Amino acid sequence: DAGITQSPRYKITETGRQVTLMCHQTWSHSYMFWYRQDLGHGLRLIYYSAAADITDKGEVPDGYVVSRSKTENFPLTLESATRSQTSVYFCASSEQAGSSYEQYFGPGTRLTVT
Amino acid sequence: AQTVTQSQPEMSVQEAETVTLSCTYDTSESNYYLFWYKQPPSRQMILVIRQEAYKQQNATENRFSVNFQKAAKSFSLKISDSQLGDTAMYFCAFIYNNNDMRFGAGTRLTVKP
Numbered sequence: 001d002a003g004i005t006q007s008p009r010y011k012i013t014e015t016g017r018q019v020t021l022m023c024h025q026t027w028s029h030s031y032m033f034w035y036r037q038d039l040g041h042g043l044r045l046i047y048y049s050a051a052a053d054i055t056d057k058g059e060v061p062d063g064y065v066v067s068r069s070k071t072e073n074f075p076l077t078l079e080s081a082t083r084s085q086t087s088v089y090f091c092a093s094s095e096q097a098g099s100s101y102e103q104y105f106g107p108g109t110r111l112t113v114t
Numbered sequence: 115a116q117t118v119t120q121s122q123p124e125m126s127v128q129e130a131e132t133v134t135l136s137c138t139y140d141t142s143e144s145n146y147y148l149f150w151y152k153q154p155p156s157r158q159m160i161l162v163i164r165q166e167a168y169k170q171q172n173a174t175e176n177r178f179s180v181n182f183q184k185a186a187k188s189f190s191l192k193i194s195d196s197q198l199g200d201t202a203m204y205f206c207a208f209i210y211n212n213n214d215m216r217f218g219a220g221t222r223l224t225v226k227p
Contacts, residue, residue: 031213042118042205042217043159050213058214090159100166101147101209105159 003027006091006106013081014114021076021109023091031094032074033058033103034066036087043090049074081113116141118208120218127196128226134181135191135221137206143167146210148182148189153203153220162204165189196225 004025013019023032030051035043035058045058047066055066063085065077078085088110092103117140127133139148150162165173165182172180177197181190193200203222209215 033213033215040219042120042219043207044217045215048213056213088157092159100164101211101215102149102161102164103215108157110157 004091004093004104004106006089006109008109009107010110012112012114015082016080019078019081019111021078021089021091021111023074023076023106025072025074025091025093025104027093027095027104028071029093029095029104030071031103032068033092033094034064034074034076035090035092036060036085037090037108038087046076046089078111081111083113085111086113087111116143116208116210116214116216118206118216118218120204120206120221122221123219124222124224126224126226127193129196129198131196132192132194133196133223135193135204135206135223137189137191137218139187139189139206139208139216141187141208141210143210146208148180149207149209149215150178150180150189150191151205151207151217152200153205154199154201159205163191193223198225198227201225 007022033048034046049055049068091106094103148165152160177194203220206218
């Protein structure tokens with residue numbers, strides 16, 4: 001199906017384990033983003049990517065790693081998960097700069113770190 | 115730094131009535147975009163309405179309209195003829211470039227039958 005998808009939708013992992021959240025979009029959007037959503041904070045930007053092989057930090061990047069070898073994929077890796085990384089994670093994409101900057105969001109991944 | 119403040123954590127409204135959600139923001143930029151996103155229990159983020167800062171006319175989308183006061187840095191959302199399906203979290207968001215969208219903490223709206 002066209003659009004932006006995330007997998008898995010739910011994940012439970014243990015402290016110290018590595019976990020990767022996947023994001024895939026079919027629009028060929030240049031920009032992709034990872035946010036986390038926590039009560040009282042709204043959505044906060046973790047990392048973003050302006051194009052394949054170009055990534056940069058957002059507001060809360062510590063403990064996360066991203067890569068973007070292909071335009072359509074933007075995985076987010078927690079190299080050693082901590083309980084503070086329990087959250088709902090959203091991937092988003094948008095067109096080139098100069099548009100209205102509207103971002104299209106995936107359905108989210110609920111991650112629990114025990 | 116750009117910040118977005120939603121001062122109403124929770125609100126409720128009777129079905130068919132009108133409700134206004136508040137949002138203020140802080141920025142030194144002159145050209146930017148503002149958005150209201152809706153997040154129903156499904157968790158999907160849905161764009162409700164957008165406003166370009168250089169446009170003085172307030173945006174309208176069916177039952178949703180905004181009151182954009184640029185000098186006051188205020189961007190409220192009015193929902194007319196509220197429906198049960200409007201029950202959701204509503205997030206105000208601000209962006210001035212393509213890589214730094216800031217969100218408010220959200221307002222949980224409940225529409226009562």
